[in-house]
Amino acid sequence: MKLGVMGGTFDPIHMGHLVTGEEARYEFGLHRILFVPSARPPHKKERRNSPAADRVRMAELAVEGNSHLGVSDIEVRREGLSYTVDTLRALHVMHGAATELYFITGADAILEILTWKDPAELLAEAYFIAATRPGYPLERLHEALPALNSHGEAAGSRVFTLEVPALAISSTDIRDRVAAGRPFRYLVPDPVWSYITEKRLYL
Ligand code: ATP
Ligand code: MG
Numbered sequence: 001m002k003l004g005v006m007g008g009t010f011d012p013i014h015m016g017h018l019v020t021g022e023e024a025r026y027e028f029g030l031h032r033i034l035f036v037p038s039a040r041p042p043h044k045k046e047r048r049n050s051p052a053a054d055r056v057r058m059a060e061l062a063v064e065g066n067s068h069l070g071v072s073d074i075e076v077r078r079e080g081l082s083y084t085v086d087t088l089r090a091l092h093v094m095h096g097a098a099t100e101l102y103f104i105t106g107a108d109a110i111l112e113i114l115t116w117k118d119p120a121e122l123l124a125e126a127y128f129i130a131a132t133r134p135g136y137p138l139e140r141l142h143e144a145l146p147a148l149n150s151h152g153e154a155a156g157s158r159v160f161t162l163e164v165p166a167l168a169i170s171s172t173d174i175r176d177r178v179a180a181g182r183p184f185r186y187l188v189p190d191p192v193w194s195y196i197t198e199k200r201l202y203l
Contacts (some may be wrong), residue, residue, distance in 0.1 A: 058192045059071040074090055084117075
């Protein structure tokens with residue numbers, strides 16, 4: 001089985017995340033995409049996230065009706081900081097060593113991968129898909145790829161790129177819009193829009 005894994009704070013999950021997951025599924029022949037909201041991302045300590053329960057629930061609402069997409073709360077249930085390498089290890093235990101994991105992330109984050117915890121093991125646990133928008137300058141990524149692909153014991157190419165239709169959507173912008181009373185409907189799936197509105201998140 002080929003399992004796509006998309007980590008993030010998902011505060012809130014939005015159309016950019018879903019389009020990326022769907023595109024990766026199609027382009028790489030993945031059987032399923034799992035969205036994994038993180039509890040305590042090592043890189044984002046400065047901002048207080050919404051409660052994990054809200055972020056997990058919004059992700060569940062977002063994937064409803066698409067049997068290829070799922071949500072996992074493993075990072076939320078785990079103690080301490082949410083390191084990707086720990087998540088990939090746990091997913092391999094749960095789904096079997098033969099399952100191929102594809103970690104999907106933004107191209108900018110991929111450039112920092114060697115600064116993440118246990119980079120060699122990280123690259124051995126999963127393939128990486130760096131999502132970019134069409135026209136995104138890939139020079140920096142292509143310059144970094146040889147170093148990434150030859151890192152550690154993982155043989156062969158471990159990092160791929162994927163162009164995703166341009167979506168200038170970010171969770172930060174959505175939170176700002178909600179706080180300012182500006183429209184954000186259709187930047188997120190309708191049930192997520194209703195949830196944010198009803199629970200008065202980000203005000
Ligand atoms: P924030 O603004 O709070 O950082 P975000 O929109 O970047 O939120 P994250 O939860 O940080 O969302 O991102 C999860 C993953 O989704 C990351 O790998 C990020 O690169 C990717 N991503 C975020 N926005 C988009 C988008 N519009 N299109 C494609 N991928 C995206
Ligand atoms: Mg982000």
